Amino acid sequence: MIHAQTLAYNTAIPTISIKDGQAGDAVFCHSTGLVGRAIRIGQWIRHFGVYKTWNHIGWLDEAVTVQGVTVDWKVGQAVSRGVTNTALLSKIAPGGKFEIVPMTAFPTVVPNDHLAREILLATLRSQVGVEYGFLTIASIIINILTPKFLHIDFRAENTWICSAVYSWGLHSGGGTVTGDVYQRLPAEVAQSADK
Numbered sequence: 001m002i003h004a005q006t007l008a009y010n011t012a013i014p015t016i017s018i019k020d021g022q023a024g025d026a027v028f029c030h031s032t033g034l035v036g037r038a039i040r041i042g043q044w045i046r047h048f049g050v051y052k053t054w055n056h057i058g059w060l061d062e063a064v065t066v067q068g069v070t071v072d073w074k075v076g077q078a079v080s081r082g083v084t085n086t087a088l089l090s091k092i093a094p095g096g097k098f099e100i101v102p103m104t105a106f107p108t109v110v111p112n113d114h115l116a117r118e119i120l121l122a123t124l125r126s127q128v129g130v131e132y133g134f135l136t137i138a139s140i141i142i143n144i145l146t147p148k149f150l151h152i153d154f155r156a157e158n159t160w161i162c163s164a165v166y167s168w169g170l171h172s173g174g175g176t177v178t179g180d181v182y183q184r185l186p187a188e189v190a191q192s193a194d195k
Contacts, residue, residue, distance in 0.1 A: 006099055008050040011194045015099045018089065019070045021060045024103045024121040024173075026166060027075055028190060029056035032095035039186065042144045048187035051194070057162045057186050058092060059124055059169065060100065061085040076124055078160040083127045105193040107176040120173030124165065133159035136182055143183075155182050163189050 006013045007030055016025070030036070036055040043052035058077030062085070063070045075092055076085035092098065108115055136155040143151055160168075163186045170189075171177040179188070 007053045007097060008190060008194075010050055011190075013101060013190060013193045014105050016102050018073065018100065021063075021070070021073060021100045022103070022117070023060050023062065024117045024124070024169075025060045026101040026103065026106075026189070026193075027058040027060060027073075027077075027089060027092070027098055028054040028101055028186065029058070029093040029098045030054055030096045031056060031093045036096065042141065043185055043187040045144050046185070046187075048185070048191065051187035051190045054186040054190050056093070057166045057189055058087075059121075059166055060089070061121075061125070064088070076128065078127075078130075078132055078162040078165045080132050082132050083130045083160055083165060085125065085128050101190075101193050103170075103173075105195070106170050107192060107195070108174050109176055110174070115170065115173040115175055117173065120169045120175075123172035124169040127160060127165055127168070130165075131156070131159045133161045133164065133182070135159065136161050136164065140183060140185065153180060153183055162186065 006015050030053050039055035040052050058075040060073045061076040062074040064072040073089040075087050075089050139154045163184045164182045167177050167181045167184045
C-alpha cells in the first residue's frame with residue numbers, strides 16, 4: 001500500500017508501511033537532535049525547500065517478524081561509528097519521525113526499466129563496516145557556507161555519509177544519480193523520488 005502523505009508536504013514522494021516494505025527500500029528520517037537540526041539548516045541554506053525536512057537516510061535490511069507479520073526492520077545506515085545494519089527502525093529517529101520510500105520511487109537510467117533490488121542490496125551490505133565520512137561532512141559544510149564558485153570536494157577513501165551510501169546503492173542497481181554521489185545530502189535523494 002502506497003501512502004500519499006509525506007513529511008515533505010506538497011510532494012509526490014510515495015511512502016509505504018512497515019509491513020509493505022522490502023529489503024532495499026529507503027528510510028528517510030527527521031530526528032530531533034542537534035546534528036539533525038544542523039543538517040536541516042544546511043539544507044535550508046542550500047534552498048532545498050520542502051525536501052529539507054529529512055536529515056538522515058538508511059535502508060530496510062532485514063525484516064523482524066512475529067508470527068509471520070513484519071513488526072520492525074533492521075536498518076542499514078552510515079552513522080558516526082561507520083556503516084551498520086543492526087539498528088532497529090523503531091529506534092533510529094528518537095523523538096522524531098521516519099518514512100519508508102519504496103526503492104521503485106527512484107528514477108532509473110533507462111526509462112521504464114526497474115532497479116535491480118538484489119544488486120542495490122548487495123552493494124549496500126558490502127559497505128557494512130566501512131568508516132563514516134567525517135571529512136565529507138566537513139567538505140559539505142564548507143561548500144554550504146561559501147559561494148558556489150568556490151566549490152571544494154574532499155573526502156577520505158573508503159568512507160560514507162548516510163545519503164551517499166544509499167545513493168551508491170541506487171547507482172549500482174541502475175538508478176539515475178546526478179552530481180557527486182559522495183556529496184549528496186538527504187534532501188537531494190528525497191528530491192529525486194518526487195516524480
